[in-house]
Amino acid sequence: MQEDTVAIKGIKDGLLITLSSTAEWPTITGDLAARIDEQGAFFQGATVTVEFGERPVSKHELSSLKALLDRRGMTLSVVLSDSATTLNAADALDVRTSTAAYTPGRTPNETLAKTPDAINPEEEGTEGVLIRRTVRNGRTVHSQGHVVILGDVNPGAEVVAGGDVIVWGKLRGNVHAGANGDETAVVCALDMTPTQLRIASYITTSPPGKRRRAKPEMAVVRDHQIIVEAWKE
């Protein structure tokens, strides 16, 4: 059963360790330690990418795994996971993260190597978070990447993103896109009436008075000011 819980293989920038997303956590850590120790000092100094799949891993569990690798002279550098809990834990421990679908270390070796010079049909894409509910008064969403919200952003809620903010609903709270200074960031909403809208260091408010009819709009920075225009391609 050991083979199933832990898989170790070499990738471009070090080791990829894939852990079973179903087995008990203590079993996995035990198996992992055993597998590494079997190899003696072979893995020492390796940079490790760990793939957790859908398993939610707590900060405590992740930090113990990191310590386990540290003790064997290995460095946990990237966490691949489909679980928000795991990604948050990795964030808290300052470990780089990625979703499992997007594995930068593995793709070049496994797929692209077989189709040299082929035009990569895969869109590069960038990272983001998806919030599938209404963000209510007093709640906040912070992300270094993009933020997509399937729901409303109510007055008193706050959304801050390093990249773009897309609201599939009514945007009525505070929103800040390009929070790290990216003036090309945009804010899109089906109904754009934010309390306050910021892009990079620019700031604006919604014009007072009632709107006639909600329509999808996009806010961008142009000529050093934020303008809001109808949302089209």
Place this chain on the structure above:
Amino acid sequence: MGQTSQPVPGGRPNPVRRISGGRVITVTSGKGGVGKTTTTANLGIALARLDKKVVLIDTDIGLRNLDVVMGLENRIVYDLVDVVEGRCKLRQAMIKHKQFPELYLIPAAQTRDKTAVSPADMVQICNALRPEFDYILIDSPAGIERGFRNAIAPADEVLIVTNPEVSAVRDADRIIGLIEAENKGPGKLILNRLKNDMVRRGEMLSPADVTDILAISIIGIVPEDETVVPASNNGIPVTLNESSKAGVAFRNIARRLNGENIPLMQVETSGNLFQRIARIFSGG
């Protein structure tokens, strides 16, 4: 993570809850003064009138009011904190209503503060009451601190009281977010003190305006009614007044809680023909 444990039906987060017996319903609002206590008192009486066994719990420790509105202030011997701290049995703190023998009140303590009770205490008390009662109604204090968490901890369902004004709706939105975070569902809304003529003139938020922001279902609309205040002052909740419009609204909410399908009060927004035409041209 024991693999032998049975999966919890419906993925309920806390399998300890929902022991057979009564429903625990918390009445809350965030903002103060919107009518939580009035609502709790009236729903308690309205449910008792439907021959239900009901116990009301006031969790507003330090600022208790429910006993006054229920007209039971002078009968208090023991209170919620006495129960929690073991100075009396639960039964001893339960005050029987003068008119309905199956309606009880557990009053809050007046000389302590919210920290005298913990959320776990509330869960334990409600679980002890469930087998004996059909409904356990909890009157929450204003705010989002400890008192609110005490009130929400044992809840199966949450009723959010709000008024048709922007500040109250904002606070209700905040509260709904916190309730969702506690996995207590979005809750249901009671829109209190609605003035029909002001809504018609566009001077007050309509039920549609409120649900547009809050996006949860309304279980009752209570019209502004001048008989409510004197009724509360006299300790005879307005539900007992057959001719009161607010009383009718509270009785309807009780019946909806009880599973009856009663249409909501319609707000007459259309006005006369001339007003309607004027509104079309003004884009309203």
